[in-house]
Amino acid sequence: MQVDVITSALIVAAEQAGAAIMNIYRNEATETTIKADGSPLTQADMAAHRIIAEHLQRFDWPVLSEESAELPFATRQQQHTYFLVDPLDGTKEFIHRTDEFTVNIALIENGVAVRGVVFAPALDLIYVGGQGIGAWKKADGNAWQAIQVSNRVPSASSPLRVVGSRRHGAEKLAAMLTDVPHELDNRGSALKICQVAEGSADFYPRLGPTSEWDTAAGQAIVEAAGGHLTDMHLQPLRYNQKDSLLNPNFLVLNQSYAQWISRLKLA
Numbered sequence: 001m002q003v004d005v006i007t008s009a010l011i012v013a014a015e016q017a018g019a020a021i022m023n024i025y026r027n028e029a030t031e032t033t034i035k036a037d038g039s040p041l042t043q044a045d046m047a048a049h050r051i052i053a054e055h056l057q058r059f060d061w062p063v064l065s066e067e068s069a070e071l072p073f074a075t076r077q078q079q080h081t082y083f084l085v086d087p088l089d090g091t092k093e094f095i096h097r098t099d100e101f102t103v104n105i106a107l108i109e110n111g112v113a114v115r116g117v118v119f120a121p122a123l124d125l126i127y128v129g130g131q132g133i134g135a136w137k138k139a140d141g142n143a144w145q146a147i148q149v150s151n152r153v154p155s156a157s158s159p160l161r162v163v164g165s166r167r168h169g170a171e172k173l174a175a176m177l178t179d180v181p182h183e184l185d186n187r188g189s190a191l192k193i194c195q196v197a198e199g200s201a202d203f204y205p206r207l208g209p210t211s212e213w214d215t216a217a218g219q220a221i222v223e224a225a226g227g228h229l230t231d232m233h234l235q236p237l238r239y240n241q242k243d244s245l246l247n248p249n250f251l252v253l254n255q256s257y258a259q260w261i262s263r264l265k266l267a
């Protein structure tokens with residue numbers, strides 16, 4: 001894999017943040033607090049945030065992180081190019097020790113995720129992708145491997161491989177898939193987006209709350225792999241377009257989605 005300076009920096013920042021997370025993960029005395037929105041916060045979130053922010057400060061672009069100070073939209077509107085970061089995506093998975101948590105770092109240009117790195121340190125698994133560089137995966141320290149989304153069209157003999165959230169939207173998901181042969185795998189964090197990117201899953205619908213830093217890195221990767229991350233109207237997600245940083249419900253789709261999506265109950 002040939003990477004540019006920015007992509008290389010994102011990889012190093014993610015790996016260093018992941019190492020800090022694992023140092024805390026191995027300590028069973030991890031402390032957890034609850035943020036104003038009800039989500040959990042650990043020392044690992046903040047340690048990873050500090051490392052990433054420090055590592056990326058050599059660039060001229062600001063860093064918008066889940067753990068950084070909240071900026072009003074009037075200020076964010078002026079940031080056409082910036083890094084969008086979730087230092088620890090899947091904090092609940094971290095707390096429950098499922099190993100399915102990630103470091104997500106994206107580069108946003110004019111609302112579009114153009115580079116992304118998703119690193120799962122407990123699994124020694126990293127994904128990279130973006131415009132002009134393709135999509136890649138490295139597991140267990142092996143060489144980089146090019147990845148692409150699947151072309152699978154669901155049938156009775158070839159069910160749609162769906163990944164879903166372990167903690168959100170199970171009833172809505174079941175209703176959506178009523179008329180489609182499928183098999184379901186529940187996982188945590190941005191790994192679900194990356195499963196579609198690598199072709200081991202065909203479809204990931206998110207029918208619950210997320211924020212922009214949860215999806216940006218994964219979107220850059222899955223789009224570079226030939227897939228799509230869209231809202232429920234099949235329009236690509238865009239970033240820093242409104243006052244709220246909350247995403248709408250969204251769909252992550254394989255390359256052949258146009259041949260089967262009409263069978264879903266999207267309403």
